[in-house]
Amino acid sequence: MFPKCFNCSNNLSLSWFLSAFMWTEHRCVKCSELHEFTNLRRLYSGLIVAGILFVPPLLEGVIASQGIRIVLIASLLFTLLSIIPGQHKLSSNEDVGVK
Numbered sequence: 001m002f003p004k005c006f007n008c009s010n011n012l013s014l015s016w017f018l019s020a021f022m023w024t025e026h027r028c029v030k031c032s033e034l035h036e037f038t039n040l041r042r043l044y045s046g047l048i049v050a051g052i053l054f055v056p057p058l059l060e061g062v063i064a065s066q067g068i069r070i071v072l073i074a075s076l077l078f079t080l081l082s083i084i085p086g087q088h089k090l091s092s093n094e095d096v097g098v099k
């Protein structure tokens with residue numbers, strides 16, 4: 001399941017979800033509810049990085065090209081990252097109010 005807004009169920013920006021820094025908050029384009037990452041997200045992105053570093057060498061006998069191995073594993077892991085639930089929540093900083 002791709003990341004959705006908890007307030008209005010609108011799909012959130014996947015580029016924010018996959019490439020933003022931990023501290024980057026995201027405002028829903030539909031209802032302007034503010035979202036932030038959870039600590040789970042920190043854990044998962046660490047695992048993704050570790051996976052990209054350590055999994056490709058294991059496939060050396062299966063896929064000859066190192067470039068293809070890395071691209072393959074990275075896209076697989078990022079797909080996984082985009083569908084794992086529980087990585088974002090409504091931001092508690094809402095009343096700080098940058099609108």
Ligand SMILES: [Zn+2]
Pocket residue numbers: 005006007008009010028029030031032033
């Ligand atoms: Zn929304």
